[in-house]
Amino acid sequence: MIFYQKKKETMFCTFMVLEKIMKKQLQNQKDIFIEQLIELLKIPSISADPHYKEDVKKTAIWIENALNHIGCSSVQIYETEGHPVVYGEVLVSETAPTVLVYGHYDVQPPDPLELWESPPFEPVIKKTDLHPKGAIFARGACDDKGQMLMHLKAVELLKKNNALTNNIKFIIEGEEEVGSDHLEKFITDNKSMLQSDIILISDTGINSIENPAITTGLRGLSYMEVSVTGPNRDLHSGLYGGTVANPINVLCDMIASLHDENKRVNIPGFYDQVEEISELERKKMNENGTDENSFKASIGIEAVMGEKGFTTLDRRSIRPTLDVNGIWGGYIGEGAKTVIPSHAHAKISMRLVPNQDWQNISQLFEQHFKAIAPKGVKVEVTTHHGGNAYVTPTDSLAYKAAEKAYKDVFGVVPHAKRDGGSIPIVPMFEKVLETKTLLMGFGFDSDAIHSPNEHYGIENFLKGIETISLFHPYFSKLYEDQ
Ligand code: BES
Ligand code: MN
Numbered sequence: 234m235i236f237y238q239k240k241k242e243t244m245f246c247t248f249m250v251l252e253k254i255m256k257k258q259l260q261n262q263k264d265i266f267i268e269q270l271i272e273l274l275k276i277p278s279i280s281a282d283p284h285y286k287e288d289v290k291k292t293a294i295w296i297e298n299a300l301n302h303i304g305c306s307s308v309q310i311y312e313t314e315g316h317p318v319v320y321g322e323v324l325v326s327e328t329a330p331t332v333l334v335y336g337h338y339d340v341q342p343p344d345p346l347e348l349w350e351s352p353p354f355e356p357v358i359k360k361t362d363l364h365p366k367g368a369i370f371a372r373g374a375c376d377d378k379g380q381m382l383m384h385l386k387a388v389e390l391l392k393k394n395n396a397l398t399n400n401i402k403f404i405i406e407g408e409e410e411v412g413s414d415h416l417e418k419f420i421t422d423n424k425s426m427l428q429s430d431i432i433l434i435s436d437t438g439i440n441s442i443e444n445p446a447i448t449t450g451l452r453g454l455s456y457m458e459v460s461v462t463g464p465n466r467d468l469h470s471g472l473y474g475g476t477v478a479n480p481i482n483v484l485c486d487m488i489a490s491l492h493d494e495n496k497r498v499n500i501p502g503f504y505d506q507v508e509e510i511s512e513l514e515r516k517k518m519n520e521n522g523t524d525e526n527s528f529k530a531s532i533g534i535e536a537v538m539g540e541k542g543f544t545t546l547d548r549r550s551i552r553p554t555l556d557v558n559g560i561w562g563g564y565i566g567e568g569a570k571t572v573i574p575s576h577a578h579a580k581i582s583m584r585l586v587p588n589q590d591w592q593n594i595s596q597l598f599e600q601h602f603k604a605i606a607p608k609g610v611k612v613e614v615t616t617h618h619g620g621n622a623y624v625t626p627t628d629s630l631a632y633k634a635a636e637k638a639y640k641d642v643f644g645v646v647p648h649a650k651r652d653g654g655s656i657p658i659v660p661m662f663e664k665v666l667e668t669k670t671l672l673m674g675f676g677f678d679s680d681a682i683h684s685p686n687e688h689y690g691i692e693n694f695l696k697g698i699e700t701i702s703l704f705h706p707y708f709s710k711l712y713e714d715q
C-alpha cells in the first residue's frame with residue numbers, strides 16, 4: 234500500500250516535470266511546427282473537384298512522410314475507389330491502451346475566390362480581434378489540416394521524451410468533405426488493424442480560450458438534390474406565362490411549404506424519432522449558451538430565426554433542421570431574358586439529431602417532396618450522402634483524461650457541448666469498430682471553415698498540441714488505475 238502510494242507520488246511528480254519540459258520544447262519548436270503546417274496548407278487537396286486529384290494524392294504523400302518523420306511504423310497509403318487513406322502507428326506495448334486518431338487532409342473548395350483577402354493556398358499569418366497572437370489564413374487551416382497536424386506533433390513531443398504510454402494509430406482520410414463515401418468499406422475491411430480503446434478527433438470547436446469545451450455531440454446529415462421539370466423547353470414568358478406551371482415558381486412553393494409557421498420541418502414523420510431532451514438538461518446546456526448579440530454581430534444579421542420554443546444554442550445543436558444550400562434554373566446571365574424555364578433545381582440538406590436515421594429521413598423527404606408536386610411538373614429526388622448524429626459519454630476514462638488535460642492547459646474545467654456540424658464517419662466507427670469517439674476540437678466558430686478567409690489561431694494550434702500531449706499520459710494513467 235505504501236509502495237503503491239509512493240509510486241503514485243513519483244508518477245505525479247514526473248508528470249509535472251514532463252508537462253513543463255514539453256511546454257518548453259513546444260515553445261522552442263513552434264516555428265518549425267507552424268512552417269510544417271504552412272507547407273501542408275499550400276497543397277490544394279480539394280476532394281470535391283476531380284481536377285485536384287493529383288494534389289489530393291500529393292497531400293496523402295505529405296502525410297505519409299510526416300508520419301514516417303515522427304517515427305510511425307506500418308505507414309501506408311491505402312488506395313480506395315475515391316481518395317486515399319493514410320495509416321501509420323506507434324505501438325509501445327501490448328498492455329497499453331490504444332488510441333485511434335482520425336483526421337482528414339482534404340479541404341472544401343475555396344470559392345468564391347474573390348472574397349479571399351489572400352489566396353487560399355498561400356498561407357499568411359495575420360492578427361485578428363479574436364486571435365491577438367495571430368492566425369494562419371488558408372483553406373483547411375482549421376478544417377482540418379491544422380487540427381489534424383496537432384496530433385502528429387503531440388505524439389512527436391511525447392516520443393521524443395520517451396513518454397508515449399499509449400499505442401497510437403493514425404487514420405487520416407481524404408474524403409471527409411465529400412461524405413467519406415469509401416471509408417466505411419475501408420474500416421470494415423481493416424477492422425483488426427483499427428482496433429482501439431478510444432477514437433480521438435480534433436475537427437470541432439471551442440467557444441473561447443477562456444471557456445473551452447469538449448464536444449459531446451455531432452448532428453447527422455441527409456443531403457438531397459431535387460429537380461422540377463415542366464415544359465419540354467424554355468418558353469417565351471409572354472406567350473406562355475400564366476398558363477403553365479413554371480418550375481421555378483413551383484419549386485419555390487414546394488420549398489416554402491417544407492416549414493410551418495413555427496419554423497418546424499413540415500415532413501410527415503420527420504420528428505418521430507427525435508431525441509427529447511429534458512428541460513433540466515436543456516437548461517444546463519444553455520448555461521454556456523450562444524450569446525445572441527455577439528452571434529448576430531459576428532455574421533451581420535439583425536435578428537435570429539428558427540424553430541419556435543428553442544434557443545439559438547438548441548437550434549444549432551439538439552434540434553433537426555432543413556436548409557436549401559443552392560437553387561438554380563432559368564436565366565441568370567446579364568440583363569433580362571423573358572423566359573419560363575423548363576426546369577429548376579435545388580440542393581437541400583437536413584441536419585439530424587440522435588435517433589433519427591439518415592436513410593429513413595432521406596426516404597421520408599423523397600416521398601413527401603414527390604407527394605406535394607402539383608400536376609404539370611415532374612419531380613426527381615436524389616440522395617447525395619449522409620450520416621447519423623453522434624453523442625459521446627462524459628463518464629468515460631477518455632473524457633476524464635481530456636478534462637484533466639484541458640484543466641492543466643486552459644486553467645479551467647471544460648464544459649460539455651454539442652456541435653451542429655457532422656462527421657459522418659464517427660457514428661460509423663461506433664457501428665463497425667464498436668468504439669467510442671472523443672472530440673477534442675480547438676477551432677472557433679468564427680474561424681470561417683468552408684468560407685472565404687478560413688483561419689486557425691496560432692494559440693489554438695499550440696494549446697491544442699499541448700492539451701493532446703497531456704491527454705495521452707492522463708489516459709494511460711487512468712486506464713492503468715481502473
Ligand atoms: N469539421 C467539420 C464538421 C464540424 C465542424 C463539426 C465544426 C462540428 C463543429 C467537417 O469537416 C464538415 O464540414 N462536415 C460536413 C459534413 C460532410 C459530409 C460534408 C458538415 O458538417 O457539413
Ligand atoms: Mn472537418
Ligand code: MN
Pocket residue numbers: 341376410682683
Ligand atoms: Mn469541413
